[in-house]
Amino acid sequence: MKLLRVGPTGAERPALLADDGRLLDLSGLTSDIDGAFLAGGGLDRVRAAHALPEITGPVRYGPPVARPRKVVCVGLNYRDHAAESGAEIPDEPVVFMKATNTVIGPDDEVLVPRRSRKTDYEVELAVVIGATARYLEPDQAAGVIAGYAISNDVSEREFQLERGGTWDKGKSCETFNPLGPWFVTADEVGDPQDLGLRLWVDGELRQDGHTKNMIFGVYEIVAYLSQFMVLEPGDVINTGTPAGVALGLGDSAYLRAGMTVEVEIDRLGRQRQTVGQA
Incomplete structure (x- = not known):
C-alpha cells in the first residue's frame, strides 16, 4: 500500500x-x-x-507520516560517500538526529538558511517504524518496520562541519527534510537492499546509487539503534546517502535560491523541490 x-x-x-x-x-x-x-x-x-x-x-x-517523535539519521553509510567526504569507513553506524520540525512535504519549498554558503542535498531511503522496539537483533528488525519513503536529508555543511560541536545544527534548519510523496508498506517494497536512488539538480544527475552498497544494511541499522534508544511507531530513520553530494563536488555545486531538486527511489516515487531563501 x-x-x-x-x-x-x-x-x-x-x-x-x-x-x-x-x-x-x-x-x-x-x-x-x-x-x-x-x-x-x-x-x-x-x-x-x-x-x-x-x-x-x-x-x-504533505509528509506521509504526521509528527514523528524522532528523526534519526545515519551518516557515512555508503563507501563512495565516505570517500568523497574524506572520512574513514566507520566501524559502527554514525548516528545523529534532526529536529522533527524539519519534516515537510515532498514538493514543498526548501529554504537556504540565512548566512548559508554550503546548503547540500542527500537522497536517502527513509524507514518508517511501525512498532515499539528495544534491544532487537537484526533478524527481528523487519517485524517493526511499517514501510519506506524517500527522504532528502538537506544539510548545511559549514554549520555541520566547520562551526564546532555536533552535526545537528547543520541538519536541523527549517525545511531540511522533505519526506514522501508517500510511504510504501514493507510488504510491497520487498528487499530494502534492492533499491536504486537518484537525485538531480536543475536536471543534472548528481547522485545515482543503490542500497545494496550500504555499509550497514537497513535491518542492521534498526537493530543497532534499538540498543541505544527506544524506537516508537511513527519514528523516521534516514539511512544514509551515496556519492554525488555538493560536499564532494565543490562550492559551485551547493544549492542556491531558484534551483530545482528532484529525488527518486525505485518503487517509492519521486519528489521535486524548488529552492528558496529563508
Whole structure:
C-alpha cells in the first residue's frame, strides 16, 4: 500500500494511493497517519476497507507520516560517500538526529538558511517504524518496520562541519527534510537492499546509487539503534546517502535560491523541490 497525507500545511488528511492512480480518502478510518495509527492496527484497517471515497482535484502532498517523535539519521553509510567526504569507513553506524520540525512535504519549498554558503542535498531511503522496539537483533528488525519513503536529508555543511560541536545544527534548519510523496508498506517494497536512488539538480544527475552498497544494511541499522534508544511507531530513520553530494563536488555545486531538486527511489516515487531563501 501507498499511504500519504494530502491538503494544506497543518490540515492534511490521510489518503491511500490506489493501484489505478486514484486518491482514496481514509478520514473515515483514522484522523491521521501517525504513530497512534501505526501502533493501533491502522494498516490492517486500511487493508480491510472497501468503497473508500475518492479525493478529486489537485492536492498538495504533505509528509506521509504526521509528527514523528524522532528523526534519526545515519551518516557515512555508503563507501563512495565516505570517500568523497574524506572520512574513514566507520566501524559502527554514525548516528545523529534532526529536529522533527524539519519534516515537510515532498514538493514543498526548501529554504537556504540565512548566512548559508554550503546548503547540500542527500537522497536517502527513509524507514518508517511501525512498532515499539528495544534491544532487537537484526533478524527481528523487519517485524517493526511499517514501510519506506524517500527522504532528502538537506544539510548545511559549514554549520555541520566547520562551526564546532555536533552535526545537528547543520541538519536541523527549517525545511531540511522533505519526506514522501508517500510511504510504501514493507510488504510491497520487498528487499530494502534492492533499491536504486537518484537525485538531480536543475536536471543534472548528481547522485545515482543503490542500497545494496550500504555499509550497514537497513535491518542492521534498526537493530543497532534499538540498543541505544527506544524506537516508537511513527519514528523516521534516514539511512544514509551515496556519492554525488555538493560536499564532494565543490562550492559551485551547493544549492542556491531558484534551483530545482528532484529525488527518486525505485518503487517509492519521486519528489521535486524548488529552492528558496529563508
